Amino acid sequence: MADWNSEQYLKFKAQRTQPAIDLAARLSGKPQNRDMEVIDLGCGPGNSTRVLKNHFPNAFVIGADNSANMIDKARGDNPDLDFIILDISGDLSEMHGKFDVVFSNACLQWLPNHAELLPRLFKLLRKGGTLAVQIPMNYDEPIHQIIGRVSESEKWNAYFPEKRIFGTLTQSEYFDIISGMTDDFEMWQTTYCHRMPSIESIIEWYRSTGLRTYLAALSEEKGAEFIADISSELVKEYPKQKNGEIIFRFPRFFFIAER
Numbered sequence: 001m002a003d004w005n006s007e008q009y010l011k012f013k014a015q016r017t018q019p020a021i022d023l024a025a026r027l028s029g030k031p032q033n034r035d036m037e038v039i040d041l042g043c044g045p046g047n048s049t050r051v052l053k054n055h056f057p058n059a060f061v062i063g064a065d066n067s068a069n070m071i072d073k074a075r076g077d078n079p080d081l082d083f084i085i086l087d088i089s090g091d092l093s094e095m096h097g098k099f100d101v102v103f104s105n106a107c108l109q110w111l112p113n114h115a116e117l118l119p120r121l122f123k124l125l126r127k128g129g130t131l132a133v134q135i136p137m138n139y140d141e142p143i144h145q146i147i148g149r150v151s152e153s154e155k156w157n158a159y160f161p162e163k164r165i166f167g168t169l170t171q172s173e174y175f176d177i178i179s180g181m182t183d184d185f186e187m188w189q190t191t192y193c194h195r196m197p198s199i200e201s202i203i204e205w206y207r208s209t210g211l212r213t214y215l216a217a218l219s220e221e222k223g224a225e226f227i228a229d230i231s232s233e234l235v236k237e238y239p240k241q242k243n244g245e246i247i248f249r250f251p252r253f254f255f256i257a258e259r
Helices: 006-025 047-055 068-077 114-122 142-151 171-179 199-207 212-216 220-237
Strands: 037-041 060-065 082-085 099-105 125-136 185-196 246-258
Touching (some): 006 125, 006 185, 006 199, 047 060, 060 068, 114 171, 171 185, 171 246, 185 199
Parallel strands (some): 060 082
């Protein structure tokens, strides 16, 4: 799988950070002390870890990600915070019962088998701890549908022998998993309406996420052609507003579960 590009990801830093701010705000009632430990799983370039440190200034906050590129950027931009390279899908048993908050913003959608994953993450919590998660739930949005159709078309299908497997489940499925772990939880969804100046800006957003693995499999020339095919479809689904901007809808699913 292609490595992550922190600089590309941060082109839309404010928009990508806002869900982390909104999720952290729901933890306001949590008591704070100097012994409190918080981990940001899938921290990326550290923007969400900074949100957590601002929210819990007296806590020990650590960011974790499996991308060396992302961790290098996080350490460079946040020299006062701690970051580690960690594969969330690996063995986490040494961390069981260690954290007061296990936080994950826009990460778990890249991992499979959430029915097994979420209980494993829940075990990282101390008694009274909180699992706080945000997962994009935008697979019905035009951008995702278009990427899927174009990549699976007769023209492009042979270039992508390894198909992306989406780990995201339905809200109903998440409800059943979480209710099997605890009776104390809440779920909600927010659709962010991002203001985009152009179709090209939507492509730039997705270059660091949903288009990343596709472009890694193509030459530069073929990649440009693939993007052109997607862009021609996006124009039909994302019309310009009167001022020339485009509304880029992005639904995100949140939950907080207490141990």
